[in-house]
Amino acid sequence: MGVLGASGYGGAELLRLLKAHPGVELVGFSSRKYEGKPLSSAWPQLWDERPFIPQEEVLERAEVVFLALPNGLAMGIVPEVLKAGKRAIDLSGDFRLPPGVYEAWYGIPHKSPELYAEAVYGLPELHREELKGARLVANPGCYVTAATLALAPLAAEGVLKGAFVVGLSGVSGAGREGEGTFFAEVNENLKPYKAGGTHRHIPEMEQNLGRLLAQGRRARTHGEAKAVRLSFTPHLVPMTRGILITAEAEVEGGWDQEALNTLYRDFYAQEPFVRVVEGLPETKGTLGSNRVDLKPLYEERTGRVLVFAALDNLVKGMAGQAVQNFNLMMGFSEETALPKEGLWP
Amino acid sequence: MGVLGASGYGGAELLRLLKAHPGVELVGFSSRKYEGKPLSSAWPQLWDERPFIPQEEVLERAEVVFLALPNGLAMGIVPEVLKAGKRAIDLSGDFRLPPGVYEAWYGIPHKSPELYAEAVYGLPELHREELKGARLVANPGCYVTAATLALAPLAAEGVLKGAFVVGLSGVSGAGREGEGTFFAEVNENLKPYKAGGTHRHIPEMEQNLGRLLAQGRRARTHGEAKAVRLSFTPHLVPMTRGILITAEAEVEGGWDQEALNTLYRDFYAQEPFVRVVEGLPETKGTLGSNRVDLKPLYEERTGRVLVFAALDNLVKGMAGQAVQNFNLMMGFSEETALPKEGLWP
Amino acid sequence: MGVLGASGYGGAELLRLLKAHPGVELVGFSSRKYEGKPLSSAWPQLWDERPFIPQEEVLERAEVVFLALPNGLAMGIVPEVLKAGKRAIDLSGDFRLPPGVYEAWYGIPHKSPELYAEAVYGLPELHREELKGARLVANPGCYVTAATLALAPLAAEGVLKGAFVVGLSGVSGAGREGEGTFFAEVNENLKPYKAGGTHRHIPEMEQNLGRLLAQGRRARTHGEAKAVRLSFTPHLVPMTRGILITAEAEVEGGWDQEALNTLYRDFYAQEPFVRVVEGLPETKGTLGSNRVDLKPLYEERTGRVLVFAALDNLVKGMAGQAVQNFNLMMGFSEETALPKEGLWP
Amino acid sequence: MGVLGASGYGGAELLRLLKAHPGVELVGFSSRKYEGKPLSSAWPQLWDERPFIPQEEVLERAEVVFLALPNGLAMGIVPEVLKAGKRAIDLSGDFRLPPGVYEAWYGIPHKSPELYAEAVYGLPELHREELKGARLVANPGCYVTAATLALAPLAAEGVLKGAFVVGLSGVSGAGREGEGTFFAEVNENLKPYKAGGTHRHIPEMEQNLGRLLAQGRRARTHGEAKAVRLSFTPHLVPMTRGILITAEAEVEGGWDQEALNTLYRDFYAQEPFVRVVEGLPETKGTLGSNRVDLKPLYEERTGRVLVFAALDNLVKGMAGQAVQNFNLMMGFSEETALPKEGLWP
Incomplete structure (x- = not known):
C-alpha cells in the first residue's frame, strides 16, 4: 500500500x-x-x-x-x-x-x-x-460527506424538496498553507466564501441526494438521479479541524420530532461510524475519529427540518x-x- | 452619566x-x-x-x-x-x-x-x-441588530416573505464567565445552540421586520406590524468578539445582483455606521468599531437572496x-x- | 481495571x-x-x-x-x-x-x-x-515530567548546578472548568501565574534532579538526593493541550553542541517515548501521543545550556x-x- | 504626514x-x-x-x-x-x-x-x-522595548549583572503573511525559534541596558555603554497580538520585594504609558493601547529578580x-x- x-x-x-x-x-x-x-x-x-x-x-x-x-x-x-x-x-x-x-x-x-x-x-x-x-x-470530501449524510434519510424517504445548507469549516480544509489562512487574519475572524452557488461541491451534493430521491435507499453510483436544488454557503471558522453542516430542509408530508428521530435512527442503525445524538452535535466531539454526529430537529414555527452534522474533515x-x-x-x-x-x- | x-x-x-x-x-x-x-x-x-x-x-x-x-x-x-x-x-x-x-x-x-x-x-x-x-x-442586542439591518431593505421594500437566518457568534455574547464557555471546550469547537425556534431574540427580529413590512421605511417603534416567519439558528464560534448573520431570504418579485446592490446602497446611503461592501463581510473587520458590514447576494440557482452582516457584538x-x-x-x-x-x- | x-x-x-x-x-x-x-x-x-x-x-x-x-x-x-x-x-x-x-x-x-x-x-x-x-x-504531572526529562542527562552526569525553568502550558492543565480559563479571557492572552517560587511542583523537580545528582543514572525513588536550586515560572498559554519547558541550565565543565547532542542521545537511546530532535520542539507535534520531544542547545554567548521539552500534558x-x-x-x-x-x- | x-x-x-x-x-x-x-x-x-x-x-x-x-x-x-x-x-x-x-x-x-x-x-x-x-x-521594536523597559530600572541603578530573557510573542510580530504563521500550524501550538543567542534584537537590548549601566538614568543615545550579557530566547505563541517578556535578572546587592517596588514605581512615576501593576501582567490587558504593564518580583529561593513586561507589539x-x-x-x-x-x- x-x-x-x-x-x-x-x-x-x-x-x-x-x-x-x-x-x-x-x-x-x-x-x-x-x-x-x-x-x-x-x-x-x-x-x-x-x-x-x-x-x-x-x-x-x-x-x-x-x-x-x-x-x-x-x-x-x-x-x-x-x-x-x-x-x-x-x-x-x-x-x-x-x-x-x-x-x-x-x-x-x-x-x-x-x-x-x-x-x-x-x-x-x-x-x-x-x-x-x-x-x-x-x-x-468533507462538505459533501457531511451534507449527504445529513439529508440522506429524507432523500431516501422521497420527501426532500430542497435545502438551504450552511457549511462551517476549520481551515485545514483549505490544505497546507492554504490561501488566506494566516493565523493573524483567521483567528478571531469568521467569514463566508464562495457564496451564491459557486462552490464546486454543490453538484456532488445534488447528485448524491438526487440518486437517493430517484432510487431510494439502495441507490447505486451510476444510477438515475432526480433534480434537487440546494443552496450551499460555506464559511471559514477560526479552528483547524472540524466541519459542521447546518441544513434547513423543505420536506413533503407531515413530520414531527418523533417521526424524524425514528427515520434517522433506523436509517443509520447499522452504521459503525454514524451516531444520531440526543443533544446537538459539536465538531470537537469527533476530533481524530472517523465518526459523524447527526441530529435532525423539527422546527414547528416554520414546518422545516433542521439537520446538523459534525465530523472531522481530515478523517471521516x-x-x-x-x-x-x-x-x-x-x-x-x-x-x-x-x-x-x-x-x- | x-x-x-x-x-x-x-x-x-x-x-x-x-x-x-x-x-x-x-x-x-x-x-x-x-x-x-x-x-x-x-x-x-x-x-x-x-x-x-x-x-x-x-x-x-x-x-x-x-x-x-x-x-x-x-x-x-x-x-x-x-x-x-x-x-x-x-x-x-x-x-x-x-x-x-x-x-x-x-x-x-x-x-x-x-x-x-x-x-x-x-x-x-x-x-x-x-x-x-x-x-x-x-x-x-447583537443578533437582532445584525439580522434586522441585514433584512431591513427587503422588508421596507415590502418584498420579504420569510428567511432562514443563521447566527454565528463569538463567546463574549454569553457574557463574562458565560456557561459553557471554558477555553478547553470552546477552542477548536463549533456548535449550534437553542436551535429549532427557541431563541428569545426571534420575536424581536420578527417585530422589527414586521413593522417595516407594514409601515415601510419610516416605521415607528409602536406602529403596526405584519407577520413574518423567521427561522433562526444560533451557533457558538471559537472566537471572542464578532457576530455574523447569514440569511437566506425568500422574496417577491424579480431581482438580480444589480437591483439588490442599488436597494441596499440607497437604503443605507446616509448611515454613518453601515457599509455595504464589495466582497463578503468578515467579523474581524469590525473589531472595536461601531460599524456594520453588509452584503446582499442574489443566488441565481435558487432565486433566493443571501444577506451577510458582520459586526462587533460588544460595540454596534x-x-x-x-x-x-x-x-x-x-x-x-x-x-x-x-x-x-x-x-x- | x-x-x-x-x-x-x-x-x-x-x-x-x-x-x-x-x-x-x-x-x-x-x-x-x-x-x-x-x-x-x-x-x-x-x-x-x-x-x-x-x-x-x-x-x-x-x-x-x-x-x-x-x-x-x-x-x-x-x-x-x-x-x-x-x-x-x-x-x-x-x-x-x-x-x-x-x-x-x-x-x-x-x-x-x-x-x-x-x-x-x-x-x-x-x-x-x-x-x-x-x-x-x-x-x-506534566510540568515535572517535562522539566525532569529536560535536565536529567545533565543531572545524571553530575554537572547541573541550577536552572531557570520557564513553563508554558495550555489551559487543560488547570482541569475541567479550571479557574480563570474562560475562552474570552484566555484567547489572545498570555500570562504568568504562581511566579516567584511558589508553584508546588518545584520541590518535586528538585527532588528528581537531586536524586540524579546524588545517585547518577540509576537513581532510585527513595534514595539520597543532593540539593539543587531551581527557579520555576509557569505561564498560561492560549491553547488547550501541550506544555513546553524552556530551561537555562548552569553547568560545570566545558561543553559544546556536539557534546550535548551525544549526552542527550545516549541517555535516551533506548527510550520508546523520548525523541531528541534536530530542530526545536513544538508542542503540537506531540498532540495525542505519549512522546516527549527534547532539544539541548549550547549558548556560546553565555556558556549556559538551553533545553527545550515539549509534550502533551494529558498524555505523557x-x-x-x-x-x-x-x-x-x-x-x-x-x-x-x-x-x-x-x-x- | x-x-x-x-x-x-x-x-x-x-x-x-x-x-x-x-x-x-x-x-x-x-x-x-x-x-x-x-x-x-x-x-x-x-x-x-x-x-x-x-x-x-x-x-x-x-x-x-x-x-x-x-x-x-x-x-x-x-x-x-x-x-x-x-x-x-x-x-x-x-x-x-x-x-x-x-x-x-x-x-x-x-x-x-x-x-x-x-x-x-x-x-x-x-x-x-x-x-x-x-x-x-x-x-x-516590540521585544527590545519590552525587555529594555523591564530591566531599565535595575540597569540605571547600576545593579544589573545579566539576565535570562524569555520572549513570548503573538504571530503578528512576524508581519503580514509571515513565514510559518499559517493558522493550522500555529493554533494549539507553541514553539521557540531563533534560540541560542541568534536573534538580532540581542545587541540592541544589550546596547540599551549597557548605556543605562554606564550613564545612569539620563543615558543618551550615543553615549558610552558597559558590557552586559543577555540570553534571549523568543517563542511563538498562538495569538495574534501581544508580547510578554519574562526575565530573570542577576543583580548586585541585597534586594527584597519592597525595595523593588519602590525602585520601579519611582523610575516610572511620571511615565504616561508605563504602569507597574499589583498582580502579574497579562498581554490582553494592553490590547490596542500604547501601555506597558510591568511587574518586578523578588524570588527568595534564588536571590534573583524576575521581571514581567506586557505590551501590544503593534502599538507600544x-x-x-x-x-x-x-x-x-x-x-x-x-x-x-x-x-x-x-x-x-
Whole structure:
C-alpha cells in the first residue's frame, strides 16, 4: 500500500491511520517537495526517518495506491495503476462527477473520462456493497460527506424538496498553507466564501441526494438521479479541524420530532461510524475519529427540518473515509484502524 | 452619566467609549461584586483607580443612566430614574417587546408594563427621529441588530416573505464567565445552540421586520406590524468578539445582483455606521468599531437572496449602539466617541 | 481495571487509551457528578452508554485502580486498595513527595504517610526497574515530567548546578472548568501565574534532579538526593493541550553542541517515548501521543545550556504516563496502547 | 504626514492612530502591492477609499515621513528626506545600531552610515529630551522595548549583572503573511525559534541596558555603554497580538520585594504609558493601547529578580511608539491620539 501526496494534510492523516493498520504494509510514500528527505522533516508529529521516494517507485511497489493529490492529477495516474492490475483510492474530485459536469465546475479537461463508469463513489453508508472489491474508488470530501449524510434519510424517504445548507469549516480544509489562512487574519475572524452557488461541491451534493430521491435507499453510483436544488454557503471558522453542516430542509408530508428521530435512527442503525445524538452535535466531539454526529430537529414555527452534522474533515471527511473504503475493498473488517472516539479536550 | 453593571462586558465597553467622550462626565459606575474596589481590579485593560460605588449613588449622581444588567432588573429601576426626571438607556431585553410577549419568551413577570409605550427602540438606522430627545431607550442586542439591518431593505421594500437566518457568534455574547464557555471546550469547537425556534431574540427580529413590512421605511417603534416567519439558528464560534448573520431570504418579485446592490446602497446611503461592501463581510473587520458590514447576494440557482452582516457584538451590538443612542438623545453629533474603523489584525 | 474521577480530563484520557488496550477490561468508572448517567453524557467524544458507577463498586470490581482525583483524596483510598491485594496508580500529588514536604507545599495533612515508602515514582525513564511489579505508583504531572526529562542527562552526569525553568502550558492543565480559563479571557492572552517560587511542583523537580545528582543514572525513588536550586515560572498559554519547558541550565565543565547532542542521545537511546530532535520542539507535534520531544542547545554567548521539552500534558504528562506505568507494573509491553505519533494539524 | 509601507501591520496601525490625530493631515500612503487601489482593498477594517499612491508622491507631499518598511530600505530613503528639510521616523532596524554592528547582525551593507549619529533612539521613557525636535528617529521594536523597559530600572541603578530573557510573542510580530504563521500550524501550538543567542534584537537590548549601566538614568543615545550579557530566547505563541517578556535578572546587592517596588514605581512615576501593576501582567490587558504593564518580583529561593513586561507589539511595540515619538518631535502633547486603555475581552 502506498500514498501519493504524503506531504499534504490528507496524506499525513493517511499515514497516521495506515501505520496502525494491522496486516498492511506501507511500502512507500511520495511528495515532490520532500523527495529524498525523511518523513520527520515534513511532519513534526511523525517519528519516522524513512524517506519520501519518487512517485514512480510508490506506484511500482504498492498493490493499492492512495492518491492524495490536487484535483486534475489522479486522472493522469489512475489509468496506469489499473492497467497494472492494481487498485486506486482517489481523494481528489477527479472521479466523483460525470466528466462533463466535472469539466464545467472544475475547469479542468478530463483525461480519463472512460474510467468514470468504473469508479465507485466512496461513501460506505450509501454504497457499501459496490465498494466491496472495487478497483477504483472516488472518495468524497468533507462538505459533501457531511451534507449527504445529513439529508440522506429524507432523500431516501422521497420527501426532500430542497435545502438551504450552511457549511462551517476549520481551515485545514483549505490544505497546507492554504490561501488566506494566516493565523493573524483567521483567528478571531469568521467569514463566508464562495457564496451564491459557486462552490464546486454543490453538484456532488445534488447528485448524491438526487440518486437517493430517484432510487431510494439502495441507490447505486451510476444510477438515475432526480433534480434537487440546494443552496450551499460555506464559511471559514477560526479552528483547524472540524466541519459542521447546518441544513434547513423543505420536506413533503407531515413530520414531527418523533417521526424524524425514528427515520434517522433506523436509517443509520447499522452504521459503525454514524451516531444520531440526543443533544446537538459539536465538531470537537469527533476530533481524530472517523465518526459523524447527526441530529435532525423539527422546527414547528416554520414546518422545516433542521439537520446538523459534525465530523472531522481530515478523517471521516477525507483520510478516514479512504481507509474505510480500503477496508471494504480489500475485505478487512470495515472498522479496522479507524477510531470511533476522539480526543477531548 | 453613570453605568450600572460595570463589571460585565457591556459595562466595560461603555466605560471604554464613554471615557473618551468629550463633554460627558462619568460620575459613577456600580457592580455588586466589586463595590468599593478600584476599577482596575475588575478590568486589567483599564488604568483607573476610581472605586465602584453603590447603585443608589450612581442613580443619584447621574443625569443619564446606562443599565447594563441581566434581564429583569432594569424594569425595577427605570421607573425611579424617569420619576427623578432623568433618562435611561437599557441594554437588557426589558423594554424591547410588548410586556406580554416579553413574559412569554423571557419567563419573567414584567414589573413596569406601562413604560413600554414610552420606550423608543434603540436602532438608530430605523428610529433616528424618535430617539432624539427620548427619555427611555430599549437598546437592541447583537443578533437582532445584525439580522434586522441585514433584512431591513427587503422588508421596507415590502418584498420579504420569510428567511432562514443563521447566527454565528463569538463567546463574549454569553457574557463574562458565560456557561459553557471554558477555553478547553470552546477552542477548536463549533456548535449550534437553542436551535429549532427557541431563541428569545426571534420575536424581536420578527417585530422589527414586521413593522417595516407594514409601515415601510419610516416605521415607528409602536406602529403596526405584519407577520413574518423567521427561522433562526444560533451557533457558538471559537472566537471572542464578532457576530455574523447569514440569511437566506425568500422574496417577491424579480431581482438580480444589480437591483439588490442599488436597494441596499440607497437604503443605507446616509448611515454613518453601515457599509455595504464589495466582497463578503468578515467579523474581524469590525473589531472595536461601531460599524456594520453588509452584503446582499442574489443566488441565481435558487432565486433566493443571501444577506451577510458582520459586526462587533460588544460595540454596534451593545455598548457602541447605546452610545449612538445617547448621542441622539442628548443632541451630540451621532458619531461622537464612536470609531468607524477597527483594529487589524 | 477501573478509573476513579472519570469525568475530569485525566480520566477521559485514561478511558480513551485503556479502551484501546488489548487484554484489559475496563470494569468500571466513577464520578460523583455523573453517577448513574451514561459516559456519553459527560463526554461528547465517547460513544459509550455504560453508566458511571459508585466509587465503591469500581474498587470492588477492579484489580488495578487508576485514581484521577483532586489532591488529598487518593491518600484516603489507596490503603484499602492495597489491603485488598490490589494495585493503585495515583495521578495526584499524594505520594510523590515525603509526607512532610507534601504537607508544607500542599497544605493538606497526610493521612497515609506510611505508604510513601511503598510508592514508586512513576517516571519510567528513570525508574523502569522499580516500576515492574510495583503495587503503588505515584504518577508525576506534566510540568515535572517535562522539566525532569529536560535536565536529567545533565543531572545524571553530575554537572547541573541550577536552572531557570520557564513553563508554558495550555489551559487543560488547570482541569475541567479550571479557574480563570474562560475562552474570552484566555484567547489572545498570555500570562504568568504562581511566579516567584511558589508553584508546588518545584520541590518535586528538585527532588528528581537531586536524586540524579546524588545517585547518577540509576537513581532510585527513595534514595539520597543532593540539593539543587531551581527557579520555576509557569505561564498560561492560549491553547488547550501541550506544555513546553524552556530551561537555562548552569553547568560545570566545558561543553559544546556536539557534546550535548551525544549526552542527550545516549541517555535516551533506548527510550520508546523520548525523541531528541534536530530542530526545536513544538508542542503540537506531540498532540495525542505519549512522546516527549527534547532539544539541548549550547549558548556560546553565555556558556549556559538551553533545553527545550515539549509534550502533551494529558498524555505523557498524565494519563499516557499512567498507562505506561500500568504496562510496566503488569508485565505488558511498555508501548501497549500508547501512540508515539500524534495528530497534525 | 505620510506613511511608506502602509499595507503591512505596522502601517495599518499607523493609519488607525494617525487618522484620529487632531491637527495632523494624512497626505498620502504607499504600498507597492496596492498602488492605485483604495485603502479598503488592503484593509477590511478601514472605511476609506483613498488610493495608495507612489512612494515618491508621499515623499513629496509629507513634512514628516513614517517608514514602515522591511529592514534595509529606509537607509536608502532617509537621506533624501532629510536633505529636503523634512523629518523621518523609521520603524525598521536601520538606524538603531552602530552601522558595523548592524551589518554584522542583519547581514545588510549599510548605505547611510553617516546618518547614525543623527538618529535619536526612539524610546521616550529613556530619551525624551533628545526626541524633542529630532529630525530622524530610530523607532525600536516590540521585544527590545519590552525587555529594555523591564530591566531599565535595575540597569540605571547600576545593579544589573545579566539576565535570562524569555520572549513570548503573538504571530503578528512576524508581519503580514509571515513565514510559518499559517493558522493550522500555529493554533494549539507553541514553539521557540531563533534560540541560542541568534536573534538580532540581542545587541540592541544589550546596547540599551549597557548605556543605562554606564550613564545612569539620563543615558543618551550615543553615549558610552558597559558590557552586559543577555540570553534571549523568543517563542511563538498562538495569538495574534501581544508580547510578554519574562526575565530573570542577576543583580548586585541585597534586594527584597519592597525595595523593588519602590525602585520601579519611582523610575516610572511620571511615565504616561508605563504602569507597574499589583498582580502579574497579562498581554490582553494592553490590547490596542500604547501601555506597558510591568511587574518586578523578588524570588527568595534564588536571590534573583524576575521581571514581567506586557505590551501590544503593534502599538507600544511599533506604531504607537512611533506616534509617541512623533508627538515629542513635533511638540504635540505626548499622549495625543494614543489610548492608554485597551479593548477587553
